[in-house]
Amino acid sequence: MNVAEKTKTIQPDSLIGKRIPKMDAPEKASGKTRYIHDIDLPGQLHGKILRSARVHARIRSIDTSAARALPGVHVVITAADIPDQRPIGVAKDHLPLKRDRVRSQRDEIAAVAAESEEIALQALKLIKVEYEDLPIISDPTEAIKPGAPLIHPEPHGADGSHEHLKQGMPVAYAGKPDNIAMRFDYGHGDVAQGEAESDVVIEDTFKLHYVTHCCMGVSGIIAEFDASGNLLMYSNTQVPFLHKREFAEYLNMDPSRIRIIQPPIGGGFGSKLDIYPFEVICVFLARAAKRPVKMVFSREEEFLASPTRQPVLLTLRSGCRKDGTLTFRQVHTLHDNGAYTSWGATTPFVMMQTFSSLYRVPHCDYHTTAVYTNNPYAGSFRGYGNLQATFAIEAHMDKLAEAIGMDPLDFRLKNAQEKGEVTGQGMSFKSCGFKECLTTAASRSDFRRKHRENIRNRNTPDPVKRGIGIASMLHVGGGAKIYPSDGCGTILKLDDFAHVTLITGASEIGQGSETVLSQLVCEELGLPISAVTVVNNDTDITPWDVGVHASRTTFIAGNSAIGAAKKAKAKILAAAAKKFECPEADLDLRGGFIIKAASGEPLIDLARLMRNLHFTEKAELVMTTFYYEPPSKHQDKGFKGDVSAAYAWATQVVEVEVDTETGIVRMTRVTGAHDVGRVLNRLGIEGQIEGGVVMGQGYALTEDLTIENGVMRNPNFRDYKLVTAPEIPEMDISFIESMDGEGPQGAKGVGEAPAICIAAATANAIYNATGVRIYGLPFTPERVYRALHGKAEKPYWKPWKPE
Amino acid sequence: MSLKHDIEFTLNGVKRRATVGVGMTTLDMLRDVIGLSGTKYGCGEGECGACTIVVDGASLNSCLMFAVDCHGRNVTTIEGLASDAKADALRDAFVLHGAVQCGFCTPGMMMQASHLLACHPDADADTIKRGIEGNLCRCTGYKKIVDAIASVGETAK
Numbered sequence: 022m023n024v025a026e027k028t029k030t031i032q033p034d035s036l037i038g039k040r041i042p043k044m045d046a047p048e049k050a051s052g053k054t055r056y057i058h059d060i061d062l063p064g065q066l067h068g069k070i071l072r073s074a075r076v077h078a079r080i081r082s083i084d085t086s087a088a089r090a091l092p093g094v095h096v097v098i099t100a101a102d103i104p105d106q107r108p109i110g111v112a113k114d115h116l117p118l119k120r121d122r123v124r125s126q127r128d129e130i131a132a133v134a135a136e137s138e139e140i141a142l143q144a145l146k147l148i149k150v151e152y153e154d155l156p157i158i159s160d161p162t163e164a165i166k167p168g169a170p171l172i173h174p175e176p177h178g179a180d181g182s183h184e185h186l187k188q189g190m191p192v193a194y195a196g197k198p199d200n201i202a203m204r205f206d207y208g209h210g211d212v213a214q215g216e217a218e219s220d221v222v223i224e225d226t227f228k229l230h231y232v233t234h235c236c237m238g239v240s241g242i243i244a245e246f247d248a249s250g251n252l253l254m255y256s257n258t259q260v261p262f263l264h265k266r267e268f269a270e271y272l273n274m275d276p277s278r279i280r281i282i283q284p285p286i287g288g289g290f291g292s293k294l295d296i297y298p299f300e301v302i303c304v305f306l307a308r309a310a311k312r313p314v315k316m317v318f319s320r321e322e323e324f325l326a327s328p329t330r331q332p333v334l335l336t337l338r339s340g341c342r343k344d345g346t347l348t349f350r351q352v353h354t355l356h357d358n359g360a361y362t363s364w365g366a367t368t369p370f371v372m373m374q375t376f377s378s379l380y381r382v383p384h385c386d387y388h389t390t391a392v393y394t395n396n397p398y399a400g401s402f403r404g405y406g407n408l409q410a411t412f413a414i415e416a417h418m419d420k421l422a423e424a425i426g427m428d429p430l431d432f433r434l435k436n437a438q439e440k441g442e443v444t445g446q447g448m449s450f451k452s453c454g455f456k457e458c459l460t461t462a463a464s465r466s467d468f469r470r471k472h473r474e475n476i477r478n479r480n481t482p483d484p485v486k487r488g489i490g491i492a493s494m495l496h497v498g499g500g501a502k503i504y505p506s507d508g509c510g511t512i513l514k515l516d517d518f519a520h521v522t523l524i525t526g527a528s529e530i531g532q533g534s535e536t537v538l539s540q541l542v543c544e545e546l547g548l549p550i551s552a553v554t555v556v557n558n559d560t561d562i563t564p565w566d567v568g569v570h571a572s573r574t575t576f577i578a579g580n581s582a583i584g585a586a587k588k589a590k591a592k593i594l595a596a597a598a599k600k601f602e603c604p605e606a607d608l609d610l611r612g613g614f615i616i617k618a619a620s621g622e623p624l625i626d627l628a629r630l631m632r633n634l635h636f637t638e639k640a641e642l643v644m645t646t647f648y649y650e651p652p653s654k655h656q657d658k659g660f661k662g663d664v665s666a667a668y669a670w671a672t673q674v675v676e677v678e679v680d681t682e683t684g685i686v687r688m689t690r691v692t693g694a695h696d697v698g699r700v701l702n703r704l705g706i707e708g709q710i711e712g713g714v715v716m717g718q719g720y721a722l723t724e725d726l727t728i729e730n731g732v733m734r735n736p737n738f739r740d741y742k743l744v745t746a747p748e749i750p751e752m753d754i755s756f757i758e759s760m761d762g763e764g765p766q767g768a769k770g771v772g773e774a775p776a777i778c779i780a781a782a783t784a785n786a787i788y789n790a791t792g793v794r795i796y797g798l799p800f801t802p803e804r805v806y807r808a809l810h811g812k813a814e815k816p817y818w819k820p821w822k823p824e
Numbered sequence: 825m826s827l828k829h830d831i832e833f834t835l836n837g838v839k840r841r842a843t844v845g846v847g848m849t850t851l852d853m854l855r856d857v858i859g860l861s862g863t864k865y866g867c868g869e870g871e872c873g874a875c876t877i878v879v880d881g882a883s884l885n886s887c888l889m890f891a892v893d894c895h896g897r898n899v900t901t902i903e904g905l906a907s908d909a910k911a912d913a914l915r916d917a918f919v920l921h922g923a924v925q926c927g928f929c930t931p932g933m934m935m936q937a938s939h940l941l942a943c944h945p946d947a948d949a950d951t952i953k954r955g956i957e958g959n960l961c962r963c964t965g966y967k968k969i970v971d972a973i974a975s976v977g978e979t980a981k
């Protein structure tokens with residue numbers, strides 16, 4: 022501040038749009054950050070879980086006597102020891118410790134808390150379980166057939182009757198008459214009319230595969246009860262406040278007795294939105310052992326027991342007129358729910374938005390059935406169904422364009438949404454840079470020329486063919502009103518050195534939210550980023566927030582932080598106005614000073630003013646609170662409504678080289694244009710997008726969680742291939758700043774967007790290179806080789822929905 | 825009870841002793857016996873590089889090395905980089921270039937990168953990419969990591 026004191030005026034400066042390094046980066050780059058794995062509590066025991074050795078079986082008996090007798094073992098629990106356990110999950114169909122039946126390979130049967138991990142693992146080996154095998158259903162198309170064996174059958178009473186359970190009980194207790202876990206039906210317009218008006222109609226089935234998050238930090242939790250019975254959890258949840266309430270319900274506890282502390286997280290990507298059995302089981306262990314219990318997965322366990330992206334079978338029928346106008350779209354999808362229901366089952370919320378509203382389509386009809394199988398269960402994963410939907414849609418955009426002989430870019434531009442439109446689903450686009458995304462990505466990649474040239478070169482003798490493909494996406498960018506509230510609270514405090522403590526409900530999951538929120542606050546208060554400390558990881562301190570999902574944090578928590586900062590500014594300026602006997606409007610905050618707004622002349626150091634305030638007779642502190650709830654609406658029963666306060670757009674152009682002799686696809690370049698509203702932290706947003714692109718590359722080319730008859734074949738990084746550094750494409754990223762009116766400084770969410778279009782654009786690029794369209798993912802050398810040599814079977818799934 | 829061995833080695837420039845089980849990995853020794861948690865477990869199978877350390881001038885996966893094999897050797901972990909001026913520059917580059925997101929891969933990346941630059945001070949982007957091939961990162965897409973490493977290499981000067 023000394024430098025500024027000597028200068029006569031302070032020039033306006035802004036942090037918005039600059040490259041601001043993440044505040045937590047120095048700690049992380051020094052190895053000093055303490056992740057959950059690095060925390061040990063005095064007296065802590067180590068918890069381990071015994072998982073099923075079978076895919077689908079009745080549990081005949083469990084004998085834990087030898088395990089209990091092992092020295093160093095404190096507690097062994099099975100379902101029989103926890104008579105009060107309740108089913109968890111989105112559909113309440115999942116008992117943490119399985120009682121009489123296992124339904125998938127990952128299922129929890131018993132758990133041990135012991136002095137060391139080694140002893141706990143030894144104890145697991147001593148537990149004897151007798152099973153009676155049941156038929157395995159791992160194919161969702163089999164699971165929906167009438168008469169298929171049931172995954173969650175109605176339990177029989179002791180007398181063989183079905184009637185001993187009350188209506189309305191959770192699925193885990195009451196069972197189900199079929200394997201249907203969840204369904205969604207949506208429509209606008211009249212598809213029959215749309216089809217009648219079409220010059221071209223096409224129908225294809227797409228088959229999307231299993232992938233999983235692969236957070237570099239494996240899952241973990243530490244649970245501890247204090248002497249009064251209050252529960253403290255160290256957890257990496259992305260939704261601490263929802264968790265608190267749900268845990269209270271599952272544990273039959275008063276929620277106010279539960280506190281969650283979130284240590285830094287080794288990657289989230291949506292994986293930590295639900296409560297999983299290991300978390301509840303760890304709490305049971307801590308309760309029984311009366312000691313803190315820490316549970317950390319091995320990598321293999323992380324693969325086996327983590328949620329996945331949902332595999333989808335999707336049949337899409339679309340049409341257009343000769344002039345390039347889209348007429349209708351009809352979609353039927355079958356989702357492999359796995360054995361239990363987590364957020365994966367609800368991805369149709371997002372998928373239907375892409376079908377109904379990415380492009381203008383007058384008639385749309387959409388049906389999803391999520392069906393129970395004995396496979397791993399699907400959770401939420403960055404993009405939330407949108408990767409799957411976009412894969413299908415963008416293939417058809419190319420196919421329709423080709424069928425009517427129109428340039429694929431012109432065809433998209435003709436049907437692209439614009440600002441001011443309200444879609445058939447009721448989404449209202451108050452800011453929309455879609456067309457600019459299309460034209461920017463296309464011109465920066467020289468799309469038109471390369472696209473034409475590649476087609477001409479298909480028949481040259483060179484076995485390596487070049488291809489270019491385009492795909493776009495629409496995703497919520499201003500929160501998503503799914504819960505009763507979509508808000509976030511902020512508490513802001515300035516101390517007598519003008520240091521700001523920003524207490525926000527929004528969790529940091531590595532995406533850089535604390536840095537962006539600090540920037541927004543500094544922008545209001547005219548302070549450098551170093552003047553802010555963020556507190557965001559303790560439910561006993563932080564105000565409520567719905568959680569990190571739906572790319573909502575920058576938008577929602579950002580607006581909340583700005584609200585609190587504005588109130589603080591008003592308070593400071595009012596005090597300063599009194600002191601300098603001038604109107605508040607003549608003053609401003611800049612560079613850590615109160616300044617004259619017109620000239621920039623500093624009047625008083627903010628820290629001094631703060632102390633003045635503090636030590637006067639009418640002592641005052643500057644502490645403000647703000648709660649921001651976005652102006653979005655809940656959807657109606659037909660899924661219509663303006664569910665987000667803003668929508669994000671992006672176009673990605675992917676270039677590939679396809680070796681037709683080996684089937685190897687190399688991704689050489691990705692050109693992306695993202696409508697992010699406004700760039701807040703250029704460094705942070707580039708990192709988000711680059712990381713998302715490469716995650717999308719993995720989805721497109723290398724990652725494939727192989728499940729055979731319910732058994733996972735590749736639960737390790739050797740056989741489940743993540744993209745490595747030498748494989749990454751060149752990346753060219755542009756930002757379209759559509760300045761959203763509601764967004765914080767005009768910004769919209771971006772977290773999920775960059776992963777969404779890559780696979781879709783890659784499919785189009787492979788087609789452009791070779792003239793062969795591949796309908797299933799990932800594009801491994803084997804799949805591509807087979808397709809190029811006419812050995813691939815085209816998937817077909819007859820559209821189906823439950824009556 | 826598993827068999828224990830007493831070993832003596834140099835850790836981050838300081839001579840020390842440790843008592844370790846015969847089957848224990850160096851990673852577990854560092855984290856659980858010695859209490860240095862900067863070296864991370866990502867897979868335990870030599871596939872992710874989160875546990876990278878430098879032993880007698882070679883970078884390796886501490887999850888694949890028995891703790892007893894540290895005997896008589898010179899071991900450097902991420903904590904040991906704190907007293908290395910070149911590593912300071914590398915760390916600053918990671919911060920300024922946005923090479924850190926969740927940060928879980930970062931200590932391993934830092935170790936691998938500082939070793940890479942020690943061997944190839946003039947590494948270009950392709951060499952760097954190949955050099956960190958064994959280090960997985962799920963967040964950044966690697967680009968900013970490569971940029972950060974390249975910025976402190978000799979070619980950038």
Ligand code: FES
Nearest residue numbers: 866868870873887
């Ligand atoms: S933990 Fe050693 S390579 Fe992954």
Ligand code: FES
Nearest residue numbers: 926927961962963
């Ligand atoms: S920064 Fe998260 S894994 Fe690399």
